[in-house]
Amino acid sequence: MKIRKNDTVLVITGKDKGKKGKVRFAYPKDKRVLVEGINFIKKHSRARGRVRQAGIIDLEAPIHVSNVMLLCDKCNHPVRIGSRFLEDGRKVRICRSCHEVID
Ligand SMILES: [Zn+2]
Numbered sequence: 062m063k064i065r066k067n068d069t070v071l072v073i074t075g076k077d078k079g080k081k082g083k084v085r086f087a088y089p090k091d092k093r094v095l096v097e098g099i100n101f102i103k104k105h106s107r108a109r110g111r112v113r114q115a116g117i118i119d120l121e122a123p124i125h126v127s128n129v130m131l132l133c134d135k136c137n138h139p140v141r142i143g144s145r146f147l148e149d150g151r152k153v154r155i156c157r158s159c160h161e162v163i164d
Pocket residue numbers: 133134135136137140156157158159160161
């Protein structure tokens with residue numbers, strides 16, 4: 062998966078379109094990411110002990126990677142990601158716009 066934890070991404074579709082956030086978790090198997098402040102869902106919860114309050118709470122839910130684009134630090138733009146091999150054989154992600162190494 063091209064998007065990873067701690068990447069800053071821009072939401073390009075859905076109700077949070079245009080918002081930016083940091084990836085808190087990546088779920089490569091599901092091709093989903095959990096982005097800070099994005100895709101809040103209402104969840105009903107029952108009181109459990111003293112800590113949990115009963116009622117409706119807002120929770121972030123993972124969204125599909127196809128709904129986000131990586132924001133490149135260097136060109137400060139949502140970009141497509143490419144990859145390149147370094148001289149030592151390591152594979153790194155690159156910004157297809159400014160060709161800077163992202164990793
Ligand atoms: Zn760039």
